[in-house]
Amino acid sequence: MNAKELKSILQALQEHEVAELTLETPDYKLTVKRGGEVQYVAAPAPVVIQPQAVPASSPSPVQTQAETPAPAPTPKPEVPKEDTSRYVEVKAPIVGTFYRAPSPEAEPFVKEGDLVKKGQVLCIIEAMKLMNEIESEVSGVVRKILVSNGEPIEYGQVLFLIEPA
Known part of the structure:
Protein backbone atom coordinates (compact mmCIF):
# COMPACT_ATOMS: atom_id res chain seq x y z
CA MET A 1 0.00 0.00 0.00
CA ALA A 43 2.33 -10.47 8.37
CA PRO A 44 2.57 -13.39 8.93
CA ALA A 45 2.76 -13.09 12.73
CA PRO A 46 0.59 -10.16 13.87
CA VAL A 47 1.12 -9.17 17.49
CA VAL A 48 -0.94 -6.62 19.40
CA ILE A 49 0.74 -5.14 22.47
CA GLN A 50 -1.48 -3.46 25.01
CA PRO A 51 0.19 -1.78 28.00
CA GLN A 52 -1.52 -2.46 31.30
CA ALA A 53 -1.89 0.13 34.03
CA VAL A 54 0.66 -0.62 36.77
CA PRO A 55 0.54 1.06 40.18
CA ALA A 56 3.66 3.12 40.97
CA SER A 57 4.38 1.01 44.06
CA SER A 58 4.43 -2.25 42.08
CA PRO A 59 7.76 -3.12 40.37
CA SER A 60 6.13 -5.76 38.10
CA PRO A 61 6.87 -5.44 34.37
CA VAL A 62 4.29 -4.29 31.85
CA GLN A 63 2.37 -7.26 30.54
CA THR A 64 1.83 -7.89 26.83
CA GLN A 65 -0.88 -9.74 25.04
CA ALA A 66 -0.07 -11.58 21.80
CA GLU A 67 -2.43 -13.29 19.41
CA THR A 68 -2.06 -17.03 19.40
CA PRO A 69 -2.08 -18.80 16.06
CA ALA A 70 -5.09 -20.93 15.23
CA PRO A 71 -4.53 -24.66 15.44
CA ALA A 72 -3.47 -26.25 12.17
CA PRO A 73 -6.42 -27.70 10.25
CA THR A 74 -6.62 -31.44 9.84
CA PRO A 75 -5.14 -32.45 6.50
CA LYS A 76 -7.76 -33.33 3.90
CA PRO A 77 -7.26 -36.10 1.38
CA GLU A 78 -5.46 -34.96 -1.77
CA VAL A 79 -7.90 -34.01 -4.51
CA PRO A 80 -6.39 -33.36 -7.92
CA LYS A 81 -6.58 -29.63 -8.55
CA GLU A 82 -7.31 -28.08 -11.89
CA ASP A 83 -4.33 -26.32 -13.46
CA THR A 84 -5.19 -22.63 -13.10
CA SER A 85 -1.79 -21.27 -14.07
CA ARG A 86 -3.03 -20.31 -17.53
CA TYR A 87 -5.83 -18.17 -16.05
CA VAL A 88 -5.65 -14.49 -15.16
CA GLU A 89 -6.84 -13.80 -11.62
CA VAL A 90 -9.15 -10.81 -11.16
CA LYS A 91 -8.60 -9.67 -7.57
CA ALA A 92 -10.63 -7.33 -5.39
CA PRO A 93 -9.01 -3.88 -5.33
CA ILE A 94 -10.99 -2.92 -2.20
CA VAL A 95 -12.82 -4.40 0.77
CA GLY A 96 -16.58 -4.52 0.37
CA THR A 97 -19.61 -6.54 -0.69
CA PHE A 98 -19.57 -8.43 -4.02
CA TYR A 99 -22.51 -8.11 -6.40
CA ARG A 100 -22.80 -9.97 -9.73
CA ALA A 101 -25.54 -7.70 -11.13
CA PRO A 102 -26.36 -3.96 -11.09
CA SER A 103 -29.61 -4.66 -9.18
CA PRO A 104 -31.27 -7.68 -7.54
CA GLU A 105 -33.70 -8.24 -10.43
CA ALA A 106 -31.12 -7.69 -13.22
CA GLU A 107 -29.12 -10.35 -15.05
CA PRO A 108 -25.50 -10.87 -13.85
CA PHE A 109 -22.80 -8.91 -15.64
CA VAL A 110 -21.07 -12.19 -16.58
CA LYS A 111 -21.53 -15.93 -16.15
CA GLU A 112 -19.00 -18.76 -16.24
CA GLY A 113 -18.18 -19.51 -19.89
CA ASP A 114 -18.93 -15.95 -21.09
CA LEU A 115 -16.52 -14.24 -23.47
CA VAL A 116 -15.42 -10.87 -22.04
CA LYS A 117 -13.49 -7.97 -23.50
CA LYS A 118 -10.84 -5.89 -21.78
CA GLY A 119 -12.59 -3.11 -19.86
CA GLN A 120 -15.94 -4.96 -19.64
CA VAL A 121 -17.66 -4.73 -16.23
CA LEU A 122 -17.49 -8.05 -14.36
CA CYS A 123 -19.12 -7.13 -11.05
CA ILE A 124 -19.75 -4.37 -8.53
CA ILE A 125 -18.11 -4.04 -5.13
CA GLU A 126 -20.00 -1.91 -2.64
CA ALA A 127 -17.74 -0.12 -0.18
CA MET A 128 -19.08 2.48 2.25
CA LYS A 129 -22.30 2.95 0.21
CA LEU A 130 -20.31 3.53 -3.01
CA MET A 131 -20.76 1.14 -5.93
CA ASN A 132 -17.42 0.38 -7.64
CA GLU A 133 -17.50 -1.35 -11.03
CA ILE A 134 -14.74 -3.92 -11.47
CA GLU A 135 -13.60 -4.29 -15.07
CA SER A 136 -11.79 -7.12 -16.82
CA GLU A 137 -8.07 -6.53 -17.29
CA VAL A 138 -7.93 -8.94 -20.27
CA SER A 139 -10.09 -10.29 -23.06
CA GLY A 140 -10.97 -13.95 -22.66
CA VAL A 141 -13.40 -16.50 -21.26
CA VAL A 142 -14.68 -16.42 -17.65
CA ARG A 143 -13.74 -19.87 -16.35
CA LYS A 144 -14.57 -19.52 -12.64
CA ILE A 145 -16.53 -17.11 -10.46
CA LEU A 146 -15.12 -17.68 -6.98
CA VAL A 147 -17.45 -15.45 -4.94
CA SER A 148 -21.18 -15.65 -4.25
CA ASN A 149 -23.51 -12.72 -4.79
CA GLY A 150 -23.80 -10.53 -1.67
CA GLU A 151 -20.70 -12.05 -0.05
CA PRO A 152 -18.27 -9.80 1.87
CA ILE A 153 -14.83 -9.77 0.27
CA GLU A 154 -11.32 -8.78 1.31
CA TYR A 155 -8.69 -6.70 -0.47
CA GLY A 156 -6.71 -8.90 -2.87
CA GLN A 157 -9.22 -11.77 -2.79
CA VAL A 158 -9.48 -13.58 -6.14
CA LEU A 159 -12.95 -13.02 -7.63
CA PHE A 160 -12.71 -14.45 -11.15
CA LEU A 161 -10.44 -16.67 -13.22
CA ILE A 162 -10.29 -15.63 -16.86
CA GLU A 163 -8.64 -17.65 -19.61
CA PRO A 164 -7.03 -15.10 -21.96
CA ALA A 165 -8.17 -15.31 -25.59
Whole structure:
Protein backbone atom coordinates (compact mmCIF):
# COMPACT_ATOMS: atom_id res chain seq x y z
CA MET A 1 0.00 0.00 0.00
CA ASN A 2 1.41 3.36 -0.93
CA ALA A 3 0.88 6.73 0.74
CA LYS A 4 -1.70 7.83 -1.85
CA GLU A 5 -3.88 4.75 -1.23
CA LEU A 6 -3.63 5.19 2.54
CA LYS A 7 -4.54 8.87 2.27
CA SER A 8 -7.62 8.08 0.15
CA ILE A 9 -8.75 5.42 2.67
CA LEU A 10 -8.37 7.86 5.56
CA GLN A 11 -10.27 10.58 3.68
CA ALA A 12 -13.11 8.17 2.89
CA LEU A 13 -13.30 7.09 6.54
CA GLN A 14 -13.53 10.71 7.65
CA GLU A 15 -16.12 11.66 5.02
CA HIS A 16 -18.37 8.71 5.85
CA GLU A 17 -17.85 8.86 9.63
CA VAL A 18 -16.61 5.27 9.90
CA ALA A 19 -15.48 4.51 13.44
CA GLU A 20 -13.15 1.60 12.66
CA LEU A 21 -11.75 -0.25 9.63
CA THR A 22 -9.51 -3.32 9.43
CA LEU A 23 -7.80 -4.15 6.15
CA GLU A 24 -5.86 -7.41 5.98
CA THR A 25 -3.76 -8.79 3.12
CA PRO A 26 -1.13 -11.52 3.00
CA ASP A 27 1.52 -8.79 3.45
CA TYR A 28 0.04 -6.64 6.20
CA LYS A 29 -2.85 -5.89 8.53
CA LEU A 30 -3.99 -2.29 8.92
CA THR A 31 -6.46 -1.21 11.60
CA VAL A 32 -7.67 2.39 11.64
CA LYS A 33 -9.82 3.67 14.49
CA ARG A 34 -11.40 7.08 14.57
CA GLY A 35 -9.42 9.43 16.77
CA GLY A 36 -6.08 9.02 15.07
CA GLU A 37 -5.01 5.57 16.28
CA VAL A 38 -3.36 3.55 13.49
CA GLN A 39 -1.81 0.11 13.91
CA TYR A 40 0.41 -1.44 11.24
CA VAL A 41 1.45 -5.03 11.78
CA ALA A 42 3.52 -6.96 9.23
CA ALA A 43 2.33 -10.47 8.37
CA PRO A 44 2.57 -13.39 8.93
CA ALA A 45 2.76 -13.09 12.73
CA PRO A 46 0.59 -10.16 13.87
CA VAL A 47 1.12 -9.17 17.49
CA VAL A 48 -0.94 -6.62 19.40
CA ILE A 49 0.74 -5.14 22.47
CA GLN A 50 -1.48 -3.46 25.01
CA PRO A 51 0.19 -1.78 28.00
CA GLN A 52 -1.52 -2.46 31.30
CA ALA A 53 -1.89 0.13 34.03
CA VAL A 54 0.66 -0.62 36.77
CA PRO A 55 0.54 1.06 40.18
CA ALA A 56 3.66 3.12 40.97
CA SER A 57 4.38 1.01 44.06
CA SER A 58 4.43 -2.25 42.08
CA PRO A 59 7.76 -3.12 40.37
CA SER A 60 6.13 -5.76 38.10
CA PRO A 61 6.87 -5.44 34.37
CA VAL A 62 4.29 -4.29 31.85
CA GLN A 63 2.37 -7.26 30.54
CA THR A 64 1.83 -7.89 26.83
CA GLN A 65 -0.88 -9.74 25.04
CA ALA A 66 -0.07 -11.58 21.80
CA GLU A 67 -2.43 -13.29 19.41
CA THR A 68 -2.06 -17.03 19.40
CA PRO A 69 -2.08 -18.80 16.06
CA ALA A 70 -5.09 -20.93 15.23
CA PRO A 71 -4.53 -24.66 15.44
CA ALA A 72 -3.47 -26.25 12.17
CA PRO A 73 -6.42 -27.70 10.25
CA THR A 74 -6.62 -31.44 9.84
CA PRO A 75 -5.14 -32.45 6.50
CA LYS A 76 -7.76 -33.33 3.90
CA PRO A 77 -7.26 -36.10 1.38
CA GLU A 78 -5.46 -34.96 -1.77
CA VAL A 79 -7.90 -34.01 -4.51
CA PRO A 80 -6.39 -33.36 -7.92
CA LYS A 81 -6.58 -29.63 -8.55
CA GLU A 82 -7.31 -28.08 -11.89
CA ASP A 83 -4.33 -26.32 -13.46
CA THR A 84 -5.19 -22.63 -13.10
CA SER A 85 -1.79 -21.27 -14.07
CA ARG A 86 -3.03 -20.31 -17.53
CA TYR A 87 -5.83 -18.17 -16.05
CA VAL A 88 -5.65 -14.49 -15.16
CA GLU A 89 -6.84 -13.80 -11.62
CA VAL A 90 -9.15 -10.81 -11.16
CA LYS A 91 -8.60 -9.67 -7.57
CA ALA A 92 -10.63 -7.33 -5.39
CA PRO A 93 -9.01 -3.88 -5.33
CA ILE A 94 -10.99 -2.92 -2.20
CA VAL A 95 -12.82 -4.40 0.77
CA GLY A 96 -16.58 -4.52 0.37
CA THR A 97 -19.61 -6.54 -0.69
CA PHE A 98 -19.57 -8.43 -4.02
CA TYR A 99 -22.51 -8.11 -6.40
CA ARG A 100 -22.80 -9.97 -9.73
CA ALA A 101 -25.54 -7.70 -11.13
CA PRO A 102 -26.36 -3.96 -11.09
CA SER A 103 -29.61 -4.66 -9.18
CA PRO A 104 -31.27 -7.68 -7.54
CA GLU A 105 -33.70 -8.24 -10.43
CA ALA A 106 -31.12 -7.69 -13.22
CA GLU A 107 -29.12 -10.35 -15.05
CA PRO A 108 -25.50 -10.87 -13.85
CA PHE A 109 -22.80 -8.91 -15.64
CA VAL A 110 -21.07 -12.19 -16.58
CA LYS A 111 -21.53 -15.93 -16.15
CA GLU A 112 -19.00 -18.76 -16.24
CA GLY A 113 -18.18 -19.51 -19.89
CA ASP A 114 -18.93 -15.95 -21.09
CA LEU A 115 -16.52 -14.24 -23.47
CA VAL A 116 -15.42 -10.87 -22.04
CA LYS A 117 -13.49 -7.97 -23.50
CA LYS A 118 -10.84 -5.89 -21.78
CA GLY A 119 -12.59 -3.11 -19.86
CA GLN A 120 -15.94 -4.96 -19.64
CA VAL A 121 -17.66 -4.73 -16.23
CA LEU A 122 -17.49 -8.05 -14.36
CA CYS A 123 -19.12 -7.13 -11.05
CA ILE A 124 -19.75 -4.37 -8.53
CA ILE A 125 -18.11 -4.04 -5.13
CA GLU A 126 -20.00 -1.91 -2.64
CA ALA A 127 -17.74 -0.12 -0.18
CA MET A 128 -19.08 2.48 2.25
CA LYS A 129 -22.30 2.95 0.21
CA LEU A 130 -20.31 3.53 -3.01
CA MET A 131 -20.76 1.14 -5.93
CA ASN A 132 -17.42 0.38 -7.64
CA GLU A 133 -17.50 -1.35 -11.03
CA ILE A 134 -14.74 -3.92 -11.47
CA GLU A 135 -13.60 -4.29 -15.07
CA SER A 136 -11.79 -7.12 -16.82
CA GLU A 137 -8.07 -6.53 -17.29
CA VAL A 138 -7.93 -8.94 -20.27
CA SER A 139 -10.09 -10.29 -23.06
CA GLY A 140 -10.97 -13.95 -22.66
CA VAL A 141 -13.40 -16.50 -21.26
CA VAL A 142 -14.68 -16.42 -17.65
CA ARG A 143 -13.74 -19.87 -16.35
CA LYS A 144 -14.57 -19.52 -12.64
CA ILE A 145 -16.53 -17.11 -10.46
CA LEU A 146 -15.12 -17.68 -6.98
CA VAL A 147 -17.45 -15.45 -4.94
CA SER A 148 -21.18 -15.65 -4.25
CA ASN A 149 -23.51 -12.72 -4.79
CA GLY A 150 -23.80 -10.53 -1.67
CA GLU A 151 -20.70 -12.05 -0.05
CA PRO A 152 -18.27 -9.80 1.87
CA ILE A 153 -14.83 -9.77 0.27
CA GLU A 154 -11.32 -8.78 1.31
CA TYR A 155 -8.69 -6.70 -0.47
CA GLY A 156 -6.71 -8.90 -2.87
CA GLN A 157 -9.22 -11.77 -2.79
CA VAL A 158 -9.48 -13.58 -6.14
CA LEU A 159 -12.95 -13.02 -7.63
CA PHE A 160 -12.71 -14.45 -11.15
CA LEU A 161 -10.44 -16.67 -13.22
CA ILE A 162 -10.29 -15.63 -16.86
CA GLU A 163 -8.64 -17.65 -19.61
CA PRO A 164 -7.03 -15.10 -21.96
CA ALA A 165 -8.17 -15.31 -25.59
